[in-house]
Amino acid sequence: xxxxxxxxxxxxxxxxxxxxxxxxGPRDALSxxxxxxxSVGFVRVADLRTNPFQLRIFEETDKLSADxxxxxxxxEAGLNLRQDVDDIVVxxxxxxxxxxxxxxxxxxxxxxxxxxxxxKRGAEPRVAPGGNYFRLxxxxxxxGSDRHPGAVAFVDARTVLAGSEPAVVSALWARASGxxxxxxxxxxxxxxxxxxxxxxxxxxxxxAKWRPARPIRSDSPAAGVVSTLKxxxxxxFQATVQGDALSLKATGLSPDEETRGLxxxxxxxxxxxxxxxxxxxxxxxxxxxxxxxxxxxxEGVTISGTVPGELLRSLSAEAHKQSxx
Numbered sequence: 001x002x003x004x005x006x007x008x009x010x011x012x013x014x015x016x017x018x019x020x021x022x023x024x025g026p027r028d029a030l031s032x033x034x035x036x037x038x039s040v041g042f043v044r045v046a047d048l049r050t051n052p053f054q055l056r057i058f059e060e061t062d063k064l065s066a067d068x069x070x071x072x073x074x075x076e077a078g079l080n081l082r083q084d085v086d087d088i089v090v091x092x093x094x095x096x097x098x099x100x101x102x103x104x105x106x107x108x109x110x111x112x113x114x115x116x117x118x119x120k121r122g123a124e125p126r127v128a129p130g131g132n133y134f135r136l137x138x139x140x141x142x143x144g145s146d147r148h149p150g151a152v153a154f155v156d157a158r159t160v161l162a163g164s165e166p167a168v169v170s171a172l173w174a175r176a177s178g179x180x181x182x183x184x185x186x187x188x189x190x191x192x193x194x195x196x197x198x199x200x201x202x203x204x205x206x207x208a209k210w211r212p213a214r215p216i217r218s219d220s221p222a223a224g225v226v227s228t229l230k231x232x233x234x235x236x237f238q239a240t241v242q243g244d245a246l247s248l249k250a251t252g253l254s255p256d257e258e259t260r261g262l263x264x265x266x267x268x269x270x271x272x273x274x275x276x277x278x279x280x281x282x283x284x285x286x287x288x289x290x291x292x293x294x295x296x297x298x299e300g301v302t303i304s305g306t307v308p309g310e311l312l313r314s315l316s317a318e319a320h321k322q323s324x325x
Contacts, residue, residue, distance in 0.1 A: 028106065028158075028159065029087060029089040029104040029105075029106055029159070030042075030089065030182060030183040030189075031174075031175075031179035031180060031182065031183045032102075032104055032161075032171045032174050032175055032179065032180060032182075033089065033091045033102075033104075033180060033182040033183070033187075033188075033189070034091065034093060034099070034102070034167075034170065034171075034174075034180055034182070034187070035180050035181055035182050035186040035187030035188075035189065036093060036094070036097065036187060037091040037092065037093055037182070037187060037188055038092060038093060038094050038188075038205070038206045038209040039091065039092045039188075039203065039204065039205040039206065040089065040090070040091045040182075040188055040203065040204050041089070041090045041091070041201070041202070041203040041204075042087070042088070042089050042090075042201060042202050042203070043087070043088045043200070043201045044086070044087055044199075044200050044201065045085050045086055045087060045088060045107075046086040046087070047200045047241060048200070048241065049082065049083070073117055073121070076113065076116070076117040076120070077110070077113050077114045077116075077117040077118075078110040078113040078114075079109065079110075079113075079114065084107045084108045084109065085105055085106075085107040086106050086107040086108075087105070087106045087107070088103065088104070088105050088106075089103070089104040089105075090102070090103050090104075091104075093167075094209045095209075098148060098164075098166050099163075099164055099166040099167040099170060100148065100163060100164035100166070100167055101163050101164065101167065102161065102162075102163040102164075102167040102168065102170075102171055103161070103162045103163055104159065104160070104161055104171070105159070105160045105161075105162070106158055106159055106160075107158070108157065108158070109154060109156075109157055109158070109159075109160055110157070111154035111155075111156065111157060114154045114160070115134070115154055118134050118136070118152060119134070122136075122137050123135065123136050123137065123152070124137055126151070126165075128169045128172050128173065129172075129173055129176070130169070130171075130172030130173035130174070130175060130176040130177070131153060131155065131172040131175070131176060132153065133151050133152065133153035133161070133165075133168050133169065133172060134151060134152050134153070135149050135150075135151050135165060136149060136150040136151060136152060137149065148164045148165045148166055149164075149165045150162070150163070150164060150165065151163065151164065151165040151167075151168040151169070152168065153168050153171075153172055155172075155175065188204045188206060191204050191234060191236065192204070194236045194251070195236055195237075195238045196238055196240070196249075198240065199238040199239060199240045200239055200240050200241045201237075201238065201239045202236070202237060202238040202239070203235075203236070203237040203238075204234070204235075204236055205234065205235040205236075205237075206233075206234060207230070207232045207233060207234060207235055207252075208233060231254060231256065231259040231262075232252040232253060232254045232259065232263065232300070233253050233254055233255070234252070234253040234300075235250065235251070235252050235253075236250065236251045236253075237249070237250045237251075238250075242306065243309075244308070244309035245306050245307060245308045245309055246306070246307045247304075247305075247306045247307075248303075248304060248305060248306070248307055249302060249303075249304040250302070250303050250304075251300050251301065251302040251303075252300050252301050253299055253300035254300055260296055260300060260301050261296070263300075263301045264294060264296045264301045267294045267301060267303050268294050271289060271292050271294065271303075274289050274292075275289050275290065285308070288305075288306075288307070288308050291305050291306070292304070292305035292307075293305055
C-alpha cells in the first residue's frame with residue numbers, strides 16, 4: 001500500500017461528496033478556512049446517513065473500502081467513514097499559492113489509532129508551531145517547484161485536517177491563534193450569507209481565480225455555460241436532500257448586465273438540451289426538467305429546481321459516458 005493511500009479514503013469521500021462543491025457547517029472548521037481561499041465547499045454528511053440518496057453518495061467509498069489494504073487501514077484506525085464523519089469542508093487556494101487544497105473533517109475519531117495506522121504505513125511525525133501532524137512520505141501536491149508533501153493532523157477526537165503540508169501547518173497555526181476570520185466574513189466568507197444554512201451541501205467559488213480540473217468538450221451542452229462563466233465574478237451552489245431527490249440552486253454573479261443576459265441564455269439552452277435528450281432516452285423525465293427555473297436579477301442569474309432520483313441517475317450515467325470518451 002502506498003504511504004498516501006492510508007488517508008486517501010477520507011480525501012476520496014470528500015471529492016465524491018463535493019464534486020457530485022451561511023452559518024452552515026461546523027463553526028470550528030469554517031474558522032480554519034484561509035481567507036485567501038478561492039473555493040470553499042461544505043457537506044453535512046450526517047444528513048445523508050438516514051436518506052436513500054446516501055446509497056449513491058457512498059458508492060465510491062464502498063468500492064474503496066472493499067480493497068483489502070484500505071479495509072485493514074480502516075479497521076486499524078477504528079474508522080467507519082459512513083458513521084464517524086459528520087461534516088466535511090474542502091477549500092482550495094489560487095494556483096499561485098503553495099498551500100494547495102485543505103480538507104477539514106469533523107466527527108468522531110480516535111487520534112491514537114489513526115496516528116498508529118498512518119505511521120505503520122510510512123507517515124513521518126512532525127511538530128509545527130500550531131500543533132503536531134504527520135507528513136505522508138512519497139506524496140506531493142501542487143505543480144512544478146511548488147510541489148509539497150501531503151500531510152494529515154489528527155487534532156483531537158472531533159477534528160481531522162488533511163491536504164498539502166503548508167496547508168495543514170497553516171491551519172494548525174490558525175487554530176492555535178483563534179481562527180482565520182473566514183467565518184466572520186473575511187475573504188470568501190463575506191459571501192456566506194448567500195447560501196442557506198439548512199442546506200445539505202454548499203459551495204462558493206471565486207471564478208476569476210478558479211480553473212476547471214479539465215477542459216469541457218466544445219460540443220457539450222455545458223460548454224456555453226462554462227464559457228460565459230469566465231466573465232462571472234462569483235458562483236454559489238447549494239443542495240438539499242429531499243427523499244430520493246435533490247433540491248438544487250446555483251447562482252452566477254456579475255456586475256455586467258450583458259454577461260448576466262448571456263448566462264441566462266446559456267442556462268436556458270442547457271435545460272433545453274436536457275429536455276431534448278430526455279425526450280429520446282427517458283421521456284418520463286421531461287416534466288421534471290421543465291420545472292427547472294432560470295431567473296435573473298440585478299446581481300446575477302439563478303438556476304433552481306428539484307431533481308428527481310431518476311434524473312440524477314440519468315445525468316450520472318451520461319457523465320460517466322462522456323468521461324470515458
